[in-house]
Amino acid sequence: MLRAYKTEIYPTEEQRKKINQSIGICRWLYNQYLGKNQELYKQFQEGLISKKEAKLNANNFDKYINNEIKFLEEYKWINLCGSKARKKTICNAETAYNRFFKGQSKFPRFKKKNKSNVKLYFPKNNKTDWKIERHRLNIPTLKWVRLKEFGYIPTNSKVVNGTVSKKVDRYFVSVIIEEEYKVEDKPYTKGIGIDVGIKEFAIISNGVHKKNINKTAKIKQLEKRLKREQRKLSRKYESLKLRNKKEKGKATRQNIQKQLVKVQRIHQRLTNIRTDYINKTINELVKQKPSYITIEDLNVSGMMKNKHLSKAVAQQKFYEFRVKLEYKCKLNKIELRIVDRFYPSSKTCSVCGSYKKDLKLSDRVYKCNKCNSILDRDYNA
Known part of the structure; x- marks a missing residue:
């Protein structure tokens, strides 16, 4: 099976320069592809071309860049980035545009400098590519790069491909390895149910309450x-605007970039804490070896439309929790049951099964009218 390993790397100054250049080129290509298709789509809306002509595929755009653009004197810098990384970026842009073209999402956003997550893709073409040692690995075009975590990525393993990315001022490598995953032979316990929420992150049927971090x-x-x-x-941006007015566009950004990095670091720190909490919660659930895990199919996009709850819902990362739980259950051969989002789990008594129609959202305690059982609303669900 294929398994991904992600860790931080310590590239040299020369390698950093090459990574930054390549990321900039990939970002430019991504935006150019979207820009071309945006023009074609406007022509289609005006009735100038057919719907088939309103989409430029990745292969044709790559040929256009290779045969017409990169040979021009002002665009020779395109060759500073590897051809595979360029092609993969265009394919990613095509995937995003196809979703919009089919009506599955809005028009993809253009990637901004220092604000978008752009990854450099490197396949394994030669034997020396993606060679892994305890403290370093050989990345195509970048050569040997030092790892932060020694021995985390298994040595002498078969690498399929990998990506290099940058977040704030740190560099990361993600490697996809072909390996065998052994499932521990433990006796399966009875199944568990999980009710995720905002007041508490998760209430589990075995009585465990996972707090809202x-x-x-x-x-x-x-x-x-x-x-x-x-x-x-x-304040720094506002003062820059005033100085540009006085000095007629001569004022530089000076310390704005340093302050921007500080803000990005805190954002990343918050993301890391929340992701780590989700990973640990899933690990605790899977380690119990239940015969099945039951979760609710939440309408997260609908919940996000509530302006009073949207921030709290986004911080809980319900979608990420579900995706990772599905992966872990599949890996450990545990059945994952998804309950229909319209199933009235909160209004149905878990003791006798009677239905309470007049239950309000403000009622945090469930009181059954038939069997007189009193339970916490979320625990009952």
Whole structure:
């Protein structure tokens, strides 16, 4: 089976320069592809061309760049990035545009400098590519790069491909390896049910309550610090505008970039804490070896439309929790049951099965009218 390993790397100054250049080229190609298709789609809306002509596929755009653009004197810098990384970026842009073309999503966003997650794709073409040692690995075009975590990626393993990415001022490598995964032979316990929410992250049928980590002092302190740093950044932008007016566009950004990195670091820290909490929660559930796990099919996009709850819902990362739980269940051969989103789990008594029609959202305790059982609303669900 294929398994991914992601870790931080310590590239040299020369390697950093090459990574930054390649990321910039891939970002430019992604935006150019979307720009071309945006023009074609406008022509289709005006009735100038047919719907088939309103989409330029990745292969034709790659040929257009290779045969017409990169030979021009002002676009020779395109060759500084590897051909495979360029082609993969265009394919990613095509996937995003196809979703819009089929009516599955809105028009893809153009990638902004230092604000978008652009990855460099490198396949394994030669024997020396993606060679892994305890403390370093050989990345195509970049050569040997030092790893932060020694021995994390298994040595002498078969690498299929990998990507290099940059977040804030740190560099990461993700490697896809072909390996065998052994499932521990433990006796299966009875199944468990999970009810995720905002008040508490997850209430499990075995009586365990997983708290909402966004209500902890650590997260609140970081969010307070983030607001403070964002205000500083906003003031720097405002002062830059005033100086540009006085000096007629001669003022430089000076310390704005440093302040931007500070803000991005706090954002990344918050993301890491929340992701780590989800990973640990899933690991605890899977380690119990239940015969099945039951979760509700939540309408997260619908919940996000509520302006009072959208921020709290986004912070809980329900979708990420479900995707990772599905993967872990598949890996450990545990059945995952998805309950229909319209099934009235909160209004149905878990003891006698009677249905309580007049249950309100404000009722946090479930009181059954038939068997007189009193349970916490989420635990009953």
